[in-house]
Structure formats: structure tokens, C-alpha cells
Amino acid sequence: MVGELDKWMLMATARAPTNIAVIKYWGKRDETLILPINDSISFTIDPDHLSATTTVAVSPSFQEDRMWLNGKEISLSGGRYQNCLRELRNRAGDFEDKTRGMQIRKEDWKKLHFHIASYNNFPTAAGLASSAAGFACLVFSLAKLMNVNEEIGQLSAIARQGSGSACRSLFGGFVKWTMGNQANGSDSIAVQLVDETHWDELVIIVAVVSSRQKETSSTSGMRESVETSSLLQHRAQAIVPNRILQMEESIKNRDFSSFARLTCADSNQFHAVCLDTSPPIFYMNDTSHRIINIVEKWNQHEGIPQVAYTFDAGPNAVMIARNRKTATLLLQRLLFYFPPSPDHDLNSYVLGDKTILQEAGLESLNSIESLEPPAEAKANVSSQRHAGDVSYFICTRPGKGPVVLLEDDEALISSQTGLPK
Amino acid sequence: MVGELDKWMLMATARAPTNIAVIKYWGKRDETLILPINDSISFTIDPDHLSATTTVAVSPSFQEDRMWLNGKEISLSGGRYQNCLRELRNRAGDFEDKTRGMQIRKEDWKKLHFHIASYNNFPTAAGLASSAAGFACLVFSLAKLMNVNEEIGQLSAIARQGSGSACRSLFGGFVKWTMGNQANGSDSIAVQLVDETHWDELVIIVAVVSSRQKETSSTSGMRESVETSSLLQHRAQAIVPNRILQMEESIKNRDFSSFARLTCADSNQFHAVCLDTSPPIFYMNDTSHRIINIVEKWNQHEGIPQVAYTFDAGPNAVMIARNRKTATLLLQRLLFYFPPSPDHDLNSYVLGDKTILQEAGLESLNSIESLEPPAEAKANVSSQRHAGDVSYFICTRPGKGPVVLLEDDEALISSQTGLPK
Structure with missing residues (x-):
């Protein structure tokens, strides 16, 4: 035609x-x-x-x-x-x-x-x-x-x-x-x-993590988990129903601490079930683990959760910040640990809502270069920087349905x- | 004094x-x-x-x-x-x-x-x-x-x-x-x-995996799992008792297929529980995952398990080969994927029972250099080589008690x- x-x-x-x-x-x-x-x-x-x-x-x-x-x-x-x-x-x-x-x-x-x-x-x-x-x-x-x-x-x-x-x-x-x-x-x-107007303080930062591994599709992955994981049914029947109720409550009350605790725990349990599958399925890689450690140490340092993380069937991190101020602090941490590799410009490294980048005072590669390690790094985590381990970031927020x-x-x-x- | x-x-x-x-x-x-x-x-x-x-x-x-x-x-x-x-x-x-x-x-x-x-x-x-x-x-x-x-x-x-x-x-x-x-x-x-004489065909190869991560000690790790993992008690009460019986049977009968299936599943489930802990504990890293994928693909290719793997509270792989012949084939695979880094000599890279190295025809760095990708790699896994990701290997076997x-x-x-x- x-x-x-x-x-x-x-x-x-x-x-x-x-x-x-x-x-x-x-x-x-x-x-x-x-x-x-x-x-x-x-x-x-x-x-x-x-x-x-x-x-x-x-x-x-x-x-x-x-x-x-x-x-x-x-x-x-x-x-x-x-x-x-x-x-x-x-x-x-x-x-x-x-x-x-x-x-x-x-x-x-x-x-x-x-x-x-x-x-x-x-x-x-x-x-x-x-x-x-x-x-x-x-x-x-x-x-x-x-x-x-x-x-x-x-x-x-x-x-x-x-x-x-x-x-x-x-x-x-x-x-x-x-x-x-x-x-x-x-x-x-x-x-x-x-x-989307109910809890409009939340800010989302997605880290698209570099990976050369061929990943198991979620369709075949979940089929294999159903067939072989001895933890999956227990999770579905004994754990998730209660978490659903708690999550509904925390969303209704905009209770970020409870929301973050449940979100992180459930992401980790989903990946635990993948690991309990035979053969085991690994969606997260060392970079994913590093991001989790950065967020966990920071949350621990602050006493209450600043950021929640969740990972789907791949190594990318989706982070939810309590509010815009927290999001700028998160972005500073992320760009400290994962600066763009030398061939990147900042404009193609942080996508989406770029105003957070401005609020974080990060408008040039030099400003990223000169970021100090976060306060919690001194006591707890290595302040090694890993250029190239993240492909790019996307700053966004919860939004509306189809139009x-x-x-x-x-x-x-x-x-x-x-x-x- | x-x-x-x-x-x-x-x-x-x-x-x-x-x-x-x-x-x-x-x-x-x-x-x-x-x-x-x-x-x-x-x-x-x-x-x-x-x-x-x-x-x-x-x-x-x-x-x-x-x-x-x-x-x-x-x-x-x-x-x-x-x-x-x-x-x-x-x-x-x-x-x-x-x-x-x-x-x-x-x-x-x-x-x-x-x-x-x-x-x-x-x-x-x-x-x-x-x-x-x-x-x-x-x-x-x-x-x-x-x-x-x-x-x-x-x-x-x-x-x-x-x-x-x-x-x-x-x-x-x-x-x-x-x-x-x-x-x-x-x-x-x-x-x-x-x-140790009951099943003396088994050969052990340990891969000591390079890691810069500070690891959670097993003492504090298991305490945190007891306190926070909602999968741990289910594992201990509903899953392990049956696995213990099956494992005793497979050892008694020298049933390698059953032994390997249980060993791998239980290692993965232990690490799943670590991941289900809050904050999550990661003992395995990308190299550990790579080793698991290599073994799983090979076992799948052969139709019956050739090698079992298990990981303790760290990234090192302990692999158990069905017999000496399998161990030489395993060592060829491991040295193909993880050749020594340029500053290593073979003598300090493969420790323990070095006769397996001889039987595998790997007595020089050149012989490792010229290893072909294993048959199963063509269909399934990448044949990328990762020099430096393993610190060294130890070839050994089950042994006797204290003397x-x-x-x-x-x-x-x-x-x-x-x-x-």
C-alpha cells in the first residue's frame, strides 16, 4: 500500500x-x-x-x-x-x-x-x-x-x-x-x-545502570520462580497481603518512613525470590548493590528514611525521594559516586526534570568533579567514584494516567x- | 617473659x-x-x-x-x-x-x-x-x-x-x-x-574472588537476618528439615545429581535470605554471579549436573566436581573465563593439588591463553574473559578430621x- x-x-x-x-x-x-x-x-x-x-x-x-x-x-x-x-x-x-x-x-x-x-x-x-x-x-x-x-x-x-x-x-x-x-x-x-495530586512532594530519580549481561525476561523469570522457588508461595500467601494493607495505609497518610521501609523490603524480597529460583536469576549487579548501600547508609545516618529504592527485572534503580530538597541531596550523592564518564556531557547524563540539577548546584562537569564525599561516607562507605557504571539518570515525579x-x-x-x- | x-x-x-x-x-x-x-x-x-x-x-x-x-x-x-x-x-x-x-x-x-x-x-x-x-x-x-x-x-x-x-x-x-x-x-x-573415604571421587575447586567491598560479618549478618527477614523462619522450619533428609540420602547413595541440586539450591536460598534482610546483605558479587552462570549453563548443556557450587558469607565460590575428569573440564572453563592477570604466574594462581592442572593440560600461561570457549558458550553465554576477577584457585578434596x-x-x-x- x-x-x-x-x-x-x-x-x-x-x-x-x-x-x-x-x-x-x-x-x-x-x-x-x-x-x-x-x-x-x-x-x-x-x-x-x-x-x-x-x-x-x-x-x-x-x-x-x-x-x-x-x-x-x-x-x-x-x-x-x-x-x-x-x-x-x-x-x-x-x-x-x-x-x-x-x-x-x-x-x-x-x-x-x-x-x-x-x-x-x-x-x-x-x-x-x-x-x-x-x-x-x-x-x-x-x-x-x-x-x-x-x-x-x-x-x-x-x-x-x-x-x-x-x-x-x-x-x-x-x-x-x-x-x-x-x-x-x-x-x-x-x-x-x-x-497524582495526593502526594505531590515525592521526586523520582531513575539510575539507568550499564549492563552487558543478557537478562532473563520477566515472563520466563517469573515462570521459573513459580516452578522452582520454595520461598515464592510463602511470600505471596503469608507476606504480601499484610504488606499491601500497610502500603495502602502509608500512601493514604503520606507516611514516607513506612512507605520507604516497605518499598525497599519488598524490592529486596522480590530479588531474593529470583535468587531462590533454579537456576538463580540475578537482575541486580554490583552497581545496583552499590546504589542500595549508598541509600541505606544515608538513611541510617539521618535516622529516618530520606529515599526509598526499588528495582524491577533489571539493574536499574528507581529512587523515590521524600521531597525536592532530599532529591537534590540524593542527586549530589549519586553524581558524586557515579560521575559521567569523560565522553559524556551533563545534558545527556541527567534527563527529565533538569531543574533539580540546578537546585543541586550542579550545572557543569566541574561542579560534579569538585563534589565532596557525603557526610555519611566518612564513617561508613568508601568514597570511591565509579564513572561509567551508570548510563544516565532521569529526574521525574509521580504522574497522571493515559490521555x-x-x-x-x-x-x-x-x-x-x-x-x- | x-x-x-x-x-x-x-x-x-x-x-x-x-x-x-x-x-x-x-x-x-x-x-x-x-x-x-x-x-x-x-x-x-x-x-x-x-x-x-x-x-x-x-x-x-x-x-x-x-x-x-x-x-x-x-x-x-x-x-x-x-x-x-x-x-x-x-x-x-x-x-x-x-x-x-x-x-x-x-x-x-x-x-x-x-x-x-x-x-x-x-x-x-x-x-x-x-x-x-x-x-x-x-x-x-x-x-x-x-x-x-x-x-x-x-x-x-x-x-x-x-x-x-x-x-x-x-x-x-x-x-x-x-x-x-x-x-x-x-x-x-x-x-x-x-x-572421607565414602565418596572419594569428589574434587573441590575454590575460586577466591577479588573484592574490595567490606563484608558484613556472618555473626552480625545472621543476627540482622533473624531480626528482619520474613523468609528466614519459613526456610528454617518448612524447607531445611526436608532438605537435610534429602541431602543425607544423596550423600549415603553418592547421588551426585541430587547432591548438586540441593547444594546449589541451598546456597542460593541462603543468599536470598541475606537479600531479604534489612538492610540487605550482598555477599556475592558480579564475579560470583558469573561463576554460577558458567556452572549452570554447563550443567544444563550436559543434561546432568557436572559441578555443584556453594558460597558462604563472601564472594568466593566453592565448586564440587563429580569426579577428577569433570574437575579438569571445570578448571579449563574457569581458567578460560578467569585467566590470571598479566602479573601472575600460574604457580601462584592455582594452589593446592596441582596435578589437576597437569591433567587439564594447563601447564603454562600460553596454554591458558589458547583455550577455546567451551562448547556450551557458543549457544548460551558470552565468551568474554575476565582476567583479574579471581585472585587465585585452590584445588582440593574432602578430607579427614583433626589430628x-x-x-x-x-x-x-x-x-x-x-x-x-
């Missing part, structure tokens, strides 16, 4: 955030429906910094469903895509545009094909939950296009079938994914605990050709 | 091995008596390669108990030394040497003082259970000197009060430390499962001065 479309085309474009779990999801009780063995809680990341944007288009000219991710065509034949497309087509509504004389009846959607273009505003391979943002955005934008008349919680159950944690990306703020009891997964959905983008220039598909712009 | 002794002196010298747990001890139910929360099983390492040698001397000339470790005087004031000395003095027997006209009645031992000199035939700081060998040797040699009339199991309960795992070093072969039920610890003793050394030149204390030679 080259050149102009010979028939009408409809489009919808949306942007959906990624999310980071603070009580972790690890282990499925149903591989096809993607039903978890425990509840999980996440926060949504500001889509300005970490999000997927997706345009979905439909036209009688399209011969088959096609998708392009970051400009490259990918296959939609996988079960996860197929499940999402089927579930949404089953729930499609009637569409009518009288000014353009267009009408699609709900049963027609099954005969029509989609073109889907998506891109992430962050490196896909960096291990930053790109599939969560991607599937949330796919489901959200298709639901808009097809006039799906469902609550967002029901859409989350569809996104869940694309990528488990994608269901949590359908809301902003703090989100709980309830595991549910139904065999068909209809009650395994995301619910918003609080929106529809209405401007033509935000669409990723050309209305002339029906193909990615 | 300089110059000649003015009164008689009696001496005893012994050598005791170190041991490596295959079902791990981690967590005390009584900190003073050193009573564990679960049974553990270890093998004893050939004392030719990893052992402590200790001379204990007694003389009316000695004014106080004194000890020298590796030539340097250390304090005996700690509770662990005091407990061992008190328990042994309480059990001392009468001593009589008619030819020299010497007699010590059992009650006299409480008034006499000891000089103790000990050294390890391996680096103390390398994290190779030097305290286990040391306390086993201290207790064994003092028991000989004082004519303590107790079974070796009862001596193990005394050594346990010096360093928990020391109790297992009082026997050769495979040894079980039963946790016991008594509050006074009298039934928390070591028992030999089989002696008395009778030759004068083996004594570490001078019969003239009463001081270390």
Missing part, C-alpha cells in the same frame, strides 16, 4: 505512562490470562518523562492488522496482542460521524483492520517497563477509537492480558492491581488508590497514507 | 580442617551458646590445603592466658574464647608424667594458664571459614593437653561456642550439625555422616621460651 488511501480512515492517538511497583508482582497463576499470585501496588510515572504514545487507525483500505514500534514494523501474531485486539473488538460500540457521513456498527469492527504506530519517549531496551506503557496505550487508544463503553477498570483487565503490569498504567497516582478470584480474570483489575491527544501533529500515522509518518 | 622458662611446660599440637556447608547454617536461636535455628550439613576439606594448626602450652611460669594468631598476639578476652576455655577446664582430667616427675590434678587446671599459637595455611582474610578451623583446632588441642575425657561429639559442642560452624570441623568426611532441643545446647552437636601432630618441629611454641617460635 503506497500513496493515497482510497477509502476513509479514522484515527485516535493517546499517551500512557509507565509505572513502577512498590509491592511487586512476581508469579502468575494463569499464564494465558496473566493472573497474578498476589496483589501489587505501583506509582505511575509522569508521562512527560516515561511514556508510550500510540496512534491507532482503522480503514476499509487496510488488509490486515499491522503495528510499528518505534518506527519498525513488528508482528501482531503473538497471543498477547491477539487477546487484547479480540477483547476490544468484542466490546466495540457503534460509531457515527454525520458530518463525514461515516458509520461503523459495532459488529463491523470485527471485519475492519487496524494500523497501529507506537513509540516510547525513553529507550525501550533500558528495562523501564516499556511493555506496561505500551500495552496500556494500545488498549486505551483502541478503546477510544472503537467507542468501547467500559469503565477504565475493565479496560485494565484487557491491558493485563497484554502485559500484566500494563493494567496499572491505566491510572495516575498510586494504583493497586487486585489479583482477583475469578477463573476468567474479570476481577483481576487495577484500581486507583490516590491520584487522548487531539492535535493532528501528535498523531503517529499519516492521514494521507495510513502508514507511520 | 624473655629468655628460658624457669618451670616445666607441657605442650600439644594439632591440626584441624575447615569445612564448607552444603545445607547452610544461618541464624541463631541463642547468641551466647550459639544454638542454630536449623540443622546443617558440611564436608570437611583436606587439611593439607585448608587447615589451622595450633599449639597449646601450659606452665606454672605463665602469668595469664595468651594467644598468637598467625604470629600476631590477639586478645582472649572475648566471650567466645572464654566460654571454650572455661568449658574445657571444667572437663580437664588428671595428668601424670612419671618419667618427668610431673603431675597435674584435674582441679589444678583452673589455676594454670595457657599459651596458644595458631596459624592457618591459607589467607585468613579470604573468607574461607578460618574461624571454623581455628576454634576446632583450639578445642581439640586443649582437650588433648588437659586429658579431657569426652567423646568428640561433646567436644564439638564446646567448639560450637567458639564459632558455630567450628563444631563441624571436628570430623572428616560429611558432617551434620544437629540443632538440638535443649536450652543449654548439650544436644547441639556435630555427628559424622560418612567419613594430633607429634613431631617437635611441628609445634608452634618454643619449649625453651614458651613463646611462638
